[in-house]
Amino acid sequence: MTFVGEHQTGKPQSTVLAVEDLSRSFGGVPAVDGVSFRISGGEIVGLIGPNGSGKSTTVNLVSGSLRCDSGRILLRGSDISNRSAYQVARLGLTRTFQIPRVWGRLTVAENLLVAGTDVSDESATRALTRRRKLRQQRGELEERLFDILATLNLTPLANQQAEVLSGGQKRLLEFGRIMMSGASVLVLDEPFAGVNPVMCRALQDIIEALRADGCLVLLIEHNLQAVEETCDRVIVMATGKIIAQGSLAEVRASEKVISAYLGQAS
Amino acid sequence: MEAHRVNVLLHAIGFGLVTAAIIATSAVAFSLQYAVTDVPNFAHGELLTVAAYAAYETQQHGLGLAIGAAAGATTGAAVAYLMYRLVLRGFVWKSSRLVYTVAVTAGISLIIQNGLGILFGNAEVTLNLPSDQARHVGPFLWTQTDITVILGSLVALATVHLTLRHTPFGRAQRAVADNRELARASGLRIERVISLTWLMAGAVAGLGGVALATSRSTFGPLLGNSFLLVTLAAAIVGGVGRVYGAMIGALTIGLVTELSGAYFNAGYKQVAALAVLTLVLLVRPSGILQVQRTRAEA
Ligand SMILES: Nc1ncnc2c1ncn2[C@@H]1O[C@H](COP(=O)(O)OP(=O)(O)OP(=O)(O)O)[C@@H](O)[C@H]1O
Ligand SMILES: [Mg+2]
Numbered sequence: 001m002t003f004v005g006e007h008q009t010g011k012p013q014s015t016v017l018a019v020e021d022l023s024r025s026f027g028g029v030p031a032v033d034g035v036s037f038r039i040s041g042g043e044i045v046g047l048i049g050p051n052g053s054g055k056s057t058t059v060n061l062v063s064g065s066l067r068c069d070s071g072r073i074l075l076r077g078s079d080i081s082n083r084s085a086y087q088v089a090r091l092g093l094t095r096t097f098q099i100p101r102v103w104g105r106l107t108v109a110e111n112l113l114v115a116g117t118d119v120s121d122e123s124a125t126r127a128l129t130r131r132r133k134l135r136q137q138r139g140e141l142e143e144r145l146f147d148i149l150a151t152l153n154l155t156p157l158a159n160q161q162a163e164v165l166s167g168g169q170k171r172l173l174e175f176g177r178i179m180m181s182g183a184s185v186l187v188l189d190e191p192f193a194g195v196n197p198v199m200c201r202a203l204q205d206i207i208e209a210l211r212a213d214g215c216l217v218l219l220i221e222h223n224l225q226a227v228e229e230t231c232d233r234v235i236v237m238a239t240g241k242i243i244a245q246g247s248l249a250e251v252r253a254s255e256k257v258i259s260a261y262l263g264q265a266s
Numbered sequence: 267m268e269a270h271r272v273n274v275l276l277h278a279i280g281f282g283l284v285t286a287a288i289i290a291t292s293a294v295a296f297s298l299q300y301a302v303t304d305v306p307n308f309a310h311g312e313l314l315t316v317a318a319y320a321a322y323e324t325q326q327h328g329l330g331l332a333i334g335a336a337a338g339a340t341t342g343a344a345v346a347y348l349m350y351r352l353v354l355r356g357f358v359w360k361s362s363r364l365v366y367t368v369a370v371t372a373g374i375s376l377i378i379q380n381g382l383g384i385l386f387g388n389a390e391v392t393l394n395l396p397s398d399q400a401r402h403v404g405p406f407l408w409t410q411t412d413i414t415v416i417l418g419s420l421v422a423l424a425t426v427h428l429t430l431r432h433t434p435f436g437r438a439q440r441a442v443a444d445n446r447e448l449a450r451a452s453g454l455r456i457e458r459v460i461s462l463t464w465l466m467a468g469a470v471a472g473l474g475g476v477a478l479a480t481s482r483s484t485f486g487p488l489l490g491n492s493f494l495l496v497t498l499a500a501a502i503v504g505g506v507g508r509v510y511g512a513m514i515g516a517l518t519i520g521l522v523t524e525l526s527g528a529y530f531n532a533g534y535k536q537v538a539a540l541a542v543l544t545l546v547l548l549v550r551p552s553g554i555l556q557v558q559r560t561r562a563e564a
Pocket of ligand 2: 055056057098189
């Protein structure tokens with residue numbers, strides 16, 4: 001793929017996504033309560049924690065789907081806290097949903113094309129040689145479409161309505177949308193949930209390949225084995241707060257983490 | 267005697283196809299706009315009416331019906347766009363409650379009706395149509411105007427179809443109609459897609475209005491409003507918000523109304539439309555095209 005992630009060369013990475021003291025409550029009850037973290041380009045970070053600890057809400061805040069009550073979100077140094085979801089997406093931050101979402105009445109190929117088109121459409125308005133550029137981009141877009149369909153084994157389903165896909169196939173299509181969008185900051189809400197082990201492996205490979213392309217990945221996951229295999233480090237949340245950060249082995253040993261998880265079980 | 271019966275039938279079907287063409291244009295505009303923007307527009311009829319008056323006005327200036335149609339489409343587009351930008355946008359973003367949007371669009375409908383009454387008078391105006399003889403086209407008896415209306419609608423519907431299926435903008439429209447939040451999260455400029463959809467639906471409705479005016483030849487400020495029921499019936503029969511369904515719904519309603527008019531009484535046309543609507547709602551509440559989808563989900 002195009003360029004190799006700098007992390008592989010061992011150079012120190014600069015922060016791409018920074019969240020500072022982020023808070024949001026619903027009806028007076030805090031769901032996210034003073035959360036701060038930083039993630040560098042090329043990193044894969046797991047966000048774990050018991051049910052209802054505020055992980056999805058954090059994703060909603062970071063991606064602009066929800067407004068924060070206070071705090072800041074910085075993407076490559078610029079404040080995106082008050083940007084709307086579509087602006088955040090245009091800045092190269094894409095998210096997936098806990099329950100996979102697709103445009104059911106569009107075909108699989110169209111789902112991917114929509115994810116890819118609008119961005120090229122914007123750069124086209126900037127271009128002076130509009131026509132030629134547009135045609136060239138359309139060619140590139142289709143090439144990328146065929147590549148991605150093949151990578152995801154979705155080629156035979158390209159012209160099916162996306163609503164007929166199985167849950168796992170919808171996950172694949174979500175990944176396809178991310179790849180198509182060319183986003184470099186990926187926030188994935190439980191991408192492996194309800195996916196069989198073989199496909200889970202395939203999705204992990206895709207995440208690894210995206211990282212190799214320089215993407216930063218923040219991923220929520222309950223399956224700790226998948227987290228261990230995929231993530232460089234983890235952030236642990238409980239009741240809206242971050243209670244631990246570090247390698248999975250480190251946080252597993254933390255008293256706070258153990259009691260948070262046990263507290264949920266009891 | 268037998269030949270006469272066949273003639274009455276063919277005649278009614280011929281009429282039905284013309285009516286269906288007009289309903290289809292109106293219903294496709296309604297469905298497209300509803301699907302993408304989520305606003306049930308009870309001022310839809312007025313988009314037809316303003317277009318009809320625009321065509322009438324160009325005629326008063328000695329211009330032909332083709333220019334009248336263009337003026338109608340432009341006026342329909344402009345009014346729909348302004349309706350959204352000036353009034354509905356504020357309501358839609360503040361509250362998604364259906365009752366409010368229904369009440370607001372119904373209010374706009376009354377304002378436009380009265381405005382047209384003030385501008386053009388409440389008496390009916392008459393479009394000058396080329397006086398032409400009905401002639402046989404295949405089994406049907408059509409005037410030149412009828413043929414123009416059918417061809418014009420076909421062109422409008424084909425344009426909508428091609429836009430939706432084969433352009434990036436059409437894909438974006440369908441994506442917004444399908445799942446707006448996902449579209450937003452994917453970086454689509456929803457606001458722009460919605461504004462342009464009002465423009466597009468307004469233009470198509472405008473063409474429908476000019477077609478309707480030519481088929482009636484005399485009309486007043488209530489022209490479009492009187493057509494809202496059949497438009498809604500066609501849109502609902504086809505499955506609300508389903509553009510292709512609306513075409514089939516229009517064909518059904520157009521044929522049923524004209525056939526009932528031919529065999530019973532012209533006064534029963536609207537009743538026939540309502541009867542079909544009720545029947546479809548009883549048997550297939552989400553429209554005649556819906557059956558496949560339910561099966562897929564089951
Ligand atoms: N839109 C909302 N309105 C009201 N409360 C909400 C809303 N979204 C989240 N919450 C509340 O915020 C808290 C955190 O929810 P969130 O979905 O972020 O948890 P989570 O960590 O993703 O949990 P899970 O692992 O079960 O997905 C919960 O108590 C939830 O009820
Ligand atoms: Mg969650």
